[in-house]
Amino acid sequence: MSILRAVIENNGLTLYRLSRITGLAFSTVFKKTRKLSSRGIIVISKNGKCNSYSATVLGLIICLAKSCLDKEYVAFKLLKVMSASGVGDINELIKVLKAAASLATIRDV
Known part of the structure; x- marks a missing residue:
């Protein structure tokens, strides 16, 4: 959860900076970010x-569901990302929410 939290708080981080913020080894952060990316979370x-x-929207929804950060802060970020990415259609939002629900058991976020 520390990687997702750091990415949400510091949008546009480099891998090196992400490693420094989380306190995880560079190679660990590299592997975990690849996994999170393949799942559509970042x-x-x-x-x-x-x-x-x-x-991503999915990453923010997972953070919101798992309370990895303040809910109001994450909701504000979610609103910004959704409007920027064009997720304005209700069916598209439902699709994202269903995907988030199926990934809610991820432990290595």
């Missing part, structure tokens, strides 16, 4: 020579 964006990490 997105990895190329930013010059390095990658930056941001939470």
Whole structure:
């Protein structure tokens, strides 16, 4: 949960900075971010020579469900991401919520 929390609090982090914030080894953060990315919880964006990490709508919903941060803070971030990514259609939102419910048992977030 520490990686997801750090990504939500510090949008656009590099892997090195994520490692420093969480206190986890660089290789551990690398492996966990790849796993979180493959599950659609975070997105990895190329930013010059390095990658930056941001939470997806699914990642924010999981954080909201597991109370990894203040609910109002996460809800505000969720609102910003949803409006920026065009998740305005109710059916699309229901699809994301169902996917989040199926991933709610993830322990290594």
